Structures are given as structure tokens and as C-alpha cells.
Amino acid sequence: MVAVAILAAGRGTRMKSEYPKVLHELGGKSLVERALLSCASVNPSKQLAIVGYQSERVKASLTNYENLEFVEQKEQLGTGHAIQQLLPHLQDFQGDLLVLNGDVPLLRSQTIAKLWETHKKHQNAATLLTAQLPNPRGYGRVFCDNNSYVQQIVEDRDCTTAQKQNCRINGGIYCFNWQQLAKILPDLKADNDQKEYYITDVFAMMQPVMAVDVEDYQEITGINDRRQLASAYQILQQRVKDAWMAAGVTLIDPDSITIDDTVTLHPDTIIEPQTHLRGETEIGSGCRIGPGSLIENSTIAENVTVLYSVVSESEIEAGTRVGPYAHLRGQVKVGKSCRVGNFVELKKTSLGEKTNVAHLSYLGDTTVGDRVNIGAGTITANYDGVNKHPTAIDDGTKIGANSVLVAPVTLGKEVTIAAGSTITEDVEDDSLAIARCRQTVKKGWRLQS
Template sequence: MLAVAILAAGKGTRMKSKLPKVLHPLGSKSLVERAIESCNTVKPDRTLVIIGYEGDKIENAINHLPEVEFVEQKEQLGTGHAIMQLVPYLEDFTGDLIVLNGDVPLLRPETIEELVKTHQKHNNSATLLTAHLPKPKGYGRVFCDANNLVTQIVEDRDCNDAQKQNHRINAGVYCFHWQSLKEALPKLTTNNDQQEYYLTEVVDFLNPVMALDVPDHSEISGINDRCQLAVAYDILQARVKEAWMKAGVTMIDPDSITIDETVQLGMDVTIEPQTHLRGNTVIGAGCKIGPGCLIDNSIIEDNSTVLYSVISDSKVSTNTKIGPYAHLRGGVELGENCRVGNFVEIKKSSIGNKTNIAHLSYIGDATLGNQVNIGAGTITANYDGVNKHPTIIGDRTKTGSNSVFVAPVTIGKDVTVGAGSVITHDVPNDSLAIARGKQRVIEGWKKS
């Protein structure tokens, strides 16, 4: 059996925030969510999150994860003290326990898997991740023999000058034989600079304890302030973009592009500079996105183009062109071979195939058929000050420039609407609708 314990009780004062440190977002997920997900590959039987400061906020934020149990650490007296809180919860547990910090979000699942395999292969009492840092200041140093068996761990603040020359650091990620660890916990002391119970001291009471070096030390980077959070985001983005480029996606100026790891991209997609893809977005094969786009929780199907536009919670079908400066939001469903042009906003509407909304229009709470042509400046006036109302426009209808449809209203198929019309009543199929004041010309008039 295997359990995971996530340390998430600290204040994180250097974040200068009312939000607990482990709840700060890194891309689309919080730090603590990423720590939990790094252990998914090893399929733990139990996942326990140790909370303290603002623990209710942490619990509320991640209680949607069904596998998580919460353990309260009322006083924050060190990492060893945090693990002591697990004893009542794991009283009869006989397997191994992974321990990691909730502010270490870049661990690869493969690394955790290798940690567990190494631990079980050698029948270790404890196995810990280590890394060789060029600048190890601030990290506890790990001292090993020729077989990578740990002889001593010394916290940075407790190191003497000679010990500080050792660049192998403790990543704060462990795999323990739980029953051995439980027997060692009462032996921990507070004989250190911080007068806390350090979990690292258990190596003095466990045997064997082995170190496992991580080749890429960026994986074990912890987050203590906003600067480190930004660096971690850069590392995460580099991983995501490298993987997609190797999978057949072209990125023009990758440094200016951001892509959540929840995004899916098809082959031969081109992403132009200053484009940002968020949430559960799916971009189909052959699409060209950007420059200057934000697409969030949306589907863009094959061979579509989006230029300088914002799309959220919407679906765009194949061979459609959007932008520049269009905004689709709130559940738009756009058909195939459509054109949505300059300064067009569409909200919560269904648009049929081969329909054009070329420029300067607002379409809200509307259903448009196939091959509709929306003239420049067309507005669906969907809000009466209290409620939203629908507009329905049938196939092949054409609206003149500066038309206004005062909802609720239904326009039939093959209708032509004269420019400048304000339509307040339903229009039947095969009609010409004109609703505007008669033009008057007064010759010889001038302002007195």
C-alpha cells in the first residue's frame, strides 16, 4: 500500500498575500493541486493534506478532489511535527508514505514513480530526492557514502563552513516505510536554530536511507515568493511548448506565447506571437491562431483562422475565419465556413454554416441560420432592462447596415432588411422589411 502526505500548513509570509501560499495559481492549477497530481502515476491508496494556516480556505479550494483527506496541524512546529499529526490517521497503515511540500509544483510524475521504485527495490527505510545545485544556499545539505546511502542531513542555517561546500541538497521529497518512520518520530528533538522538529532528523534513526538524485534540478524548485512563482511558470511553459513543437505545432516567437497544459493542439497548428491559450481549449489541425489572441475553454475546429481576437466558452467549426478584434463569449456555437470580422461581438448565440458577420455588429442571445449575411452595424437588442430575449434569423436572410432587431423577434428565411431599419415585429419568409422614418429634404434651409 502507498499513501501520500502533502505539507501545506505554513503561512508563506514572503508571498505578501492574504491567500495561503499553496493556493497561489501556477497556470491553470494551484501549487498544492500540482503537488497532488505529481503523485497520480503511482496511484496512492490515500492522499492526506496537512493544513494549518487558513486551512479552511485550502480545504474549500481542493475538496473537489475526492481522494483527499485533511489533517490539521494546529501549531506549526516544523516538518517533523507535521508528520507527527498523521499518526492517528495512519495507525494501522503498513505500507510506504510519500512526503512532499505543497509548494513544490514542478515535480514530474515520472520522478515520483522512480522514487517509489528505488525505495521498494532496495527495501529502504527512507529514500529522499536530492539534487546538485550550483548555488545551494538556503537548502539543507545531504551527505552520502559511495552507495548513495545517506549519512547525515544538515539544514543550511546549521551548516558549518566546510559543510556548506557540499552542493547536494535535500529536495524535501521522501518515501518512507511508514512503520519505521512512526517509531522514529518520537525521537525527534528541537536542538536546532529554529527550535523546530525537523523531519530530516529521522535519518539518524532509520536504516538504510538512500538518496536519489534528480537530473533536472528545476523539478524540485520551491515557491517562497512571487519572483520564484514567475520563474516556475517559465519552466512549466517551456516544458509545455517544447512538447507541442515536437508534436508538430509551429510557434512563432514561443517566448511571447502561453499555453495551459490542459490545452490540446492538432498537427500543423501555427500559433503566432502574443497568443494565450487557456483552460480546456482544443485547437484543430491546420488552424492558424494569432497574433494577439486569447482563447479560453473553447474549441476551434480544423483549418480555422483567428486573428487579434478573444474567444471564451465557445465552439468554432471548421474553415471559419475570425477577426481581427472579434469577441466570442458565453456559449457561442459558430458553424462551418463562417466569417466573423472586425469589431464583432457574439454572445450566447448559435450561428449557421456559411454565415458572415463581417464588421461592427453585436449578436446576443440569437439563432442565425445558414448563409445569413449580417450588414455592418447590425445589433440584436436583447435586453429590456430586466430580462434577455432571443432573436431568430432564418437561412439566407440579409440585414442592411445599422439594422436593429428589438427582441424577442423572429425573422424568416430569405428576408432582406433595409439599411437603418429598427425591426420590432416578426417578419415572414421571402419578405423585404423596412422600418425607418421617411427621408425629408428641405432645400434652401440654413441655420438662423
């Protein structure tokens, strides 16, 4: 049985922000959310977030985590002081406590699982995650025996020249036997220049303590300022893109592409340069996305092309072509083998199969059937200044260029709308609707001088 505590009380002054540091986003999720998600592999029986600065804002951001408890740290007096706040909340808890930092967002779930498994296997009092840094300057060093049991932790400024050759540093991620830790916590003292209580002071009072080296030292990267946030994003992107290329996805220019780690891609899809995939997006096999496209929270079936376009909160079925310069937003559903072309905007609209909206059109709150052709410059006038109204266009209908469909309006099957018409009334099946003034030509109309 394991409980997880996330340290999320600090302000993060170096971020130069009115927001708490842990609420800054990395790849579509806040730093603290990423810390929480990294613990999923250990299936914790309790999850606690230790909050302080703007605690209400932090709590509000995590309302989707139903089993998360919040612990107030009214004064930020160090990591040891933060863990002391858990004492009344874990009074009857018998198990292990995992301690993570809310500003360390790159930990892999398998790393956390390995830390806990090592802790249980060796029945340690405490186990800490360590890393072998190529340049450990400025970090405290962890000294272990040949069996990885911790013998000493020395701050960088206190290390001898020989000790500085040791590259193992403390990653700030810990697993404790809670019952042993709970007995020691009240005895922590703030005997240091900062007058803070350090959780690392407990290691001298607990035995045995073991170190577990993380395989990729970048996982323990902490975020203290905007540059480190940007660096962490690059690390996350490299992970994601390497994984998808290994899985059979072609990225034409990986450095110009961004892909959230919540995105799902299928083999033989090609992602062109300057394309960005966000949120809960899934893209089927054989697609060509981009260049210059943004897809967010959308589902795209196989063999779809999206060129220089934006697709948000929408679904596109197989064999459809989108773009260039199209915008699909707000619950759009496009059927199989459709064409949504140049400078077309669709909002809360569904298209049936083999339907074309080729260029310069706007359809909003519209239901379109199969084999419909929407001529260039067609718009649905769906807003009366107060409410939005629907338009329905049935199978096989053809809308002439530069037409306006004033909603609410319904067009039946196999209807033809003459070019330049403004349609304000329903049109029955198999009808031709012409709604424009008859052309008048007046010869010699100019005034005589």
C-alpha cells in the same frame, strides 16, 4: 499501497499576501493542486492535505478532490510536527507514505513514480529525492555511498570546505515505510534554534535510507516569494513550449507566447507572437492563432484563423476566420467556413455554416442559421432591463447594415431586412422587412435672416 501527504499549512509571509502561499496560481492551477496532480501516476490509496493557516480557504479551493482528507496542524512547528498530525489518520494504514510540499509545484509525475518504485524495489525504510545543483550554496548536503544509500546530511553552515564541494542537496520530497516511521515520530525532539520538529531527524533512526537524484533539478524549485513564482512560471512555460514544438507546432516567437499545460495543440498549427492559450483549450491542425489573441477554455477545429481577438468558453468549427478585434464569449458556437470580422462581439450565440458577421456588430442570445449575412452595425437588443431574450435568424437571411433586432424576435428563411431597420416583430419566410421612417426632403428649409 501508498498514501500521499501534502504539506500545506504555512502562511508564506514573503509572498506579502492575504492568501495562503499554496493557493497562489501557477499556470492556471494553485501550487497545492499542482503538488496533488504530480502524484497521480502512483494511484494513491489515500490523499491527505495538512492544513493550518486559513485552513477553511484551502479546503474550499480543493472541493473538487473528492477523496482528499484534511489534517489540521493548528501550530506550525516544523515538518516533523506536521507529519506527527497524521498518526491518528493513518493508525491502521500499512503501506508507504509519500510526503510532498504544497509549495513545490514543478515535480513531474514520472519523478514521483521513480521515487516510489526505487523505494519499493530496495525495501527502504526511507527514500528521499535529491538534486545535483550547479550552485548548492545555502542548501544542506546529502552524502551517499556508491550505492546511493544515505550516510549523512549536513547543513550548509556546518559543512567543511571539502564537504561544500558535494552538490547533492535534499529536495524535501520523501517516501517512508509508514509503520517504521509511525514508531519514531513520537520521539522527535525540537533540539534546535528554531524550536521546531524536523522530519529529516528521522533518517538517523531509520535504515536503510536511499537517495534518488532528480534528472532536472528545477523540478524541486520551491516558491517562497513572487520572484520565485515568476521564475517557476518561466520554467513551466519552457517545458510546455518545447514539448509542442517537438510535436509539430510552430511558435513564431516563443518568448512572447504563453500556453497553459492543460492546452492541447495539433500539428501544423502556427501560434503567432503575443498570443496566450489558457485553460481547457484545444486547437486543431492547420490553424493560425494570433498575433495578439487570447483563447481560453475553447475548442477550435482545423484550419481556423484567429487574428487579434479574444475567444472564451466557445467552439469554432473548421475553416472559419475570426478577427481582427473580435470577441467571442459565453458558449458561442461558430459553424464551418464562417467569417466573424472586425469589432464583432458574440455572446451565447450560435452561427450555422457559411454565415458572415463581418464587422461592427453585436449578437447576444442569438441562434443564426446557415448562409446568413449580418450587415455592418447590426445589433440584437436582447436585454429589457430585467431579462435577456432570444433572437432566431433562419437560413439564407440577410440583415441590412445598421439594423436593430429587438428580442424576442424570429426571422424566417430567406428574409431580407432593409438597412437601418428596427425590427420588433417576427418576419415570415421569403419576406422583405422595412422598419424605418420614409425619407422626407424639404427644400429651402433654413430660416431667412
